[in-house]
Amino acid sequence: MSKKHSNIETHCIRYFIVLSLFFVFGCSNTKYLPEGELLYTGGSVTVKDSIIKKKERKALEKELEGLLRPKPNKQIFGLKPKLWIYNIAGEPKKQKGIRYWLRNTVGEPPVLFSKVDLDYNASVLRNFTENRGYFKTRVSADSTVRNKRVTAEYTVTPKKQYIIKSVTFPDDSLKMSKIIARSARRSLLKVGKPYDLDLIKAERERIDARLKEKGYYYFNPDYILAKVDSSKGDHEVKIRLVIKDEAPAKALTAYKIGNIFVYPNYSLSNDSVVYRKRDIKQYNDFTIIDTADTFKPRVFDRTIYFKKGDLYNRKDHNLTLNRFVNLGTFNFVKNEFRESDSIPKTLDSYYYLTLLPKKFIRVEVLGKTNSASYTGTEINVNWNNRNFFRGAELFTVSVFGGADFQLSGKNSGKNIFKLGAETSLTWPRFITPFHIQGNSEFVPRTKATLRYEYQNRTQLYALNSFNSSFGYLWKENIRKEHQLNVIDVTYVSPNHVTDEYLAAIAEDQALGKVIEKQLIFGPTYSFTYTNTMQKRKKNTFYFNGELDLAGNITGLVTGASIKKDNVKNIFDVPFSQYVKVKTDLRHYLKLGKESELASRVILGIGYAYGNSNALPTSKQFVVGGTNSIRAFRARSLGPGSYKAEVTANDYVPDQSADLKLEFNTEYRAKLFSIVRGAVFVDAGNIWLLHNDPNRQGAEITKDFMKQLAVGAGVGLRFDLSFLVLRTDLAFPLRVPYLPEGQRWVIDDINFESGPWRKENLILNIAIGYPF
Incomplete structure (x- = not known):
């Protein structure tokens, strides 16, 4: 048989398989339908209008199609596999087992045309278009049946869209009317823009939010009436916003903050408890009712943004609640405002705080494998105290251990064992010589950490690693986060270096870097920005930038930055001196409801100078x-075009370098x-x-x-x-x-x-x- 004939035969087989799949997933779905029923395959909307631009018309059609109910069965490449699975699974005899799981979890029941109400959908489309300013819209509905499948077709014929001619705001003598008028430039209703009912609703909510910042606690958007006049002009409307006459008096009154009560150890079971006098403490503007003296009072002074006599505003209200939640010590936070019995136009504030367990243990057991053919396990035991010094501090002690075994490959038998401990203390505030007052809804934190790890690579070497750090973590908002370690010290010391590894060093001197003593200290800083939590955005981003400075000030003081030929030591160990920068940028493009294109670019560079000829191995890329x-x-790729050779001892070294580029x-x-x-x-x-004669092709x-x-x-x-x-x-x-x-x-x-x-x-x- 000729090659050409073989290719034709192969293509014919492929087409036959594809056609068979369409037959299996398609035709077979309709034979399971109940007698007299039809399968609903979806609806389409056509907007008939010669004035609307084609792009805008298509966008409107897409919006309208999204309103149609019910939704048809889900499709993948024109097929309905979930419906097919539902059908072939059949009716299960029990509410468990594979058949029940296939039918009710993986599968999807047919959407029947008998469940489609054409008139109801037509009215929904009519209301939507009229709310967009297309008054007196006509909508017709029809359906097409073919092979027990039905499609619904809707035709929408709108009139000319109405435009906003003018917008006026309340002009009465009320104080709130003046506040609303002053915010008119921020109005969502713009002259010359199309009329849109949703925009009117959004404008009412904007005004309500503005008034909430000015003390109007009891006001709500329903007290604003939008009067729309379309009787004059050519497809134009006049919008007049007024305060409803039936709005209650307290909704028109600005309130101040009165007494502030805090119950930091509250539970529903002690709701009716009569507190003793010694359980009630006064601290600044706060009255703290706590039978167990759980917290130092200054915790609440840093968390509650309201002060007695302040005008109520929603921003401080929400900031306070968010900061209580972010302290990490409360399971439930409840806030109430009540009108004062003694002082008019005043709200007393009550905070009911239900505690999480103060102490807890978390055990994590992990199984892992990686692309270097290592398989292993790791266990972490963490003991935590959420209120260590009665200031909502988090104290953590962790003990961890693990093992990685390479059952095959070049490094078989050279397993990795590690054991270590870490302790950390996190304060819910900045600890600095000077006072810093933040206004973020996220609590700033100060963290101190001490860590030790022992790592043993059998048949090769062992490493003792010590690390200590002290720094700050804070978020400007939900998108921006900072971490600054003003002190970050790492000391690495080797022991039990085997003759096998020393022999490998003789063949490849780069392996000697791994077992050198290392002393690294200096500040580190990282900044993270992300808007990936905004699920409705089509394009979202994540960015992380890191800056690592080691030995800079010490190098200037000792002269190491100037005299390259005179290595300076601290405790008989040369300290590292370098600058390292790394950026990580990610982009997420939403292609559909359940699909996206994710991309990432990493760029990193480290430059050693002064007391160091190269970056420490642990800091290389x-x-x-x-x-x-x-x-x-x-760790098997690079640097550059260099390929690490297997040593006489069958050892494959890890590859690292000063610069990294990744897509x-x-x-x-x-x-x-x-x-x-x-x-x-x-x-x-x-x-x-820089050039390394032992690694040809590795230099940039x-x-x-x-x-x-x-x-x-x-x-x-x-x-x-x-x-x-x-x-x-x-x-x-x-x-x-x-x-x-x-x-x-x-x-x-x-x-x-x-x-x-x-x-x-x-x-x-x-x-x-x-x-």
Whole structure:
């Protein structure tokens, strides 16, 4: 048989399979319908108007189609697999088992045309368009039946849209009317813009929010009436906003804050408890009622934004509640305002706070695997005290241990064991020599940490690592977060270095960097911005920038920054001196309700100077692995076109460098139920800033783009609500350490070849998304 004839036969088979799938998922769905019923496949809306621009008309049609009910069965590439699963599963005999799960969890019942009310949908479309200013709109509805399937067609014929001619605000003698008039420039109702009922509602809410900042606690948007006059002019309306006559007197009154009562140890069971005099404390403007003397009073002074005599405003009201929640010590926060019995136009404020358990233990056991063929487990035991010094401080003591075993691969038998402990204390305020008063709804924090870790790589070496830090964490708002460690000290000391590893160092001197003593100290700072919580936005971003400065001031004091040939020591250990910057930018493009395109760019650079010739190994950049370039094993790629050779002892060293550039893009879509799929492409590499004669091709040059590694793959994500289990299968498209002209390996891809699969397919199993 000729090759051409074979290709034609292959294509025919493929087309036959596709047509068969359409037949299976399509025709078979209708044969399960009850007698006399039809399958509803959706509705369409056509707007007939010669004045509206085509783009605006299409947008209006899309909005109107979104209002139609019910929604048809979900489709994937024109098929309805969930409906097909529902049908083939059949009626289960029990409310459990695979058949019940398939039918009721994975499957979806048919949407019947008998459930569609054409007249009701027509009225919904009419009301919507008229609320948009298309008065006297006509809507007609019809349906088309074909092979037991029905589609609904709606035709909307609007009149010319009405435009706002003028907007006037309350002009009576009330004080609130003057406040409303002064905010007119912020009005959402603009002359010359189309009439829109939703905008009128939003304008009422805007005015209400403004009045809430001026003490009008009892006011609400319903007390504002919008009078619309469309009787004069050519398709124009005059809008007049007035305060309703039936608005109660207290809604028209501005209130001040009176007494402030705090119940920091409140529960429903002691609602009727009679408190003793010694349980009631007065602190500044607050009356604290606490039988257990749970907190120091200044906690409430920092958290409650209201002061006695202040004009009520909603901003301080919400800030106070949010800060109580963010303290992390309360399970439930309730606030009430009551009119004072003794002082008119005054609100007494009550805060009822239900405590979380003060002390608790959390145990975490993890199973893990990575692309370097290591499989292992880790256990973390954390003891926490949420109110250590009675100031809502969080004190944590953690003990952890783990082991990673490489059951196959070059480093087989060279397992990793680690054991350590960490203690930290977090204060819900800034601890500084000078006073800082924030106004964010998020509580600023000061954190001190002390950590020790012992890591043993069997047959190679062991490391003792000590770290201590002191710094601040604060959020400007929900999008911007800062972390500044003014002190961050790390000391690493090796022991039990084996003859095998010393022999490996003789072959590759770069391995000696791993077991050098390290003393790193200096400030670190990171800034994070994200708007990914805004689910309705089509484009969302995440940015993280990190700055790491080590030994800068010490280098100036000791002269290490100037005299390169005279290494300075502290406690007989050379201290590190460098500047390191890293940025991580991510973009998420929403393509549909259950699909998106996620992309990431990482750029990092570290420059050692003065007392250091190179960055400490722990601070250098690496690529490859489950959250990086997934077609290459962790820490096995680069720098540049350099390829690490296996030593005589069969040891593969970790690769690290001074500069990193990485690109990732991933298409994500929901397949069914808890299963999501992904198709991705990763690219990047690391480089040295200076030439290393032992690693040829590792230095950054103007041709660095020719040394980029590229990989691709597919993955599944299982969203279990409390975590996301991820599996990614990746393979290389471009290998930077191959000779120039041979680095693209796309032509070598052969999934049918066992040797190719063994050499090139990398399975990554991880928790959470890669970015």
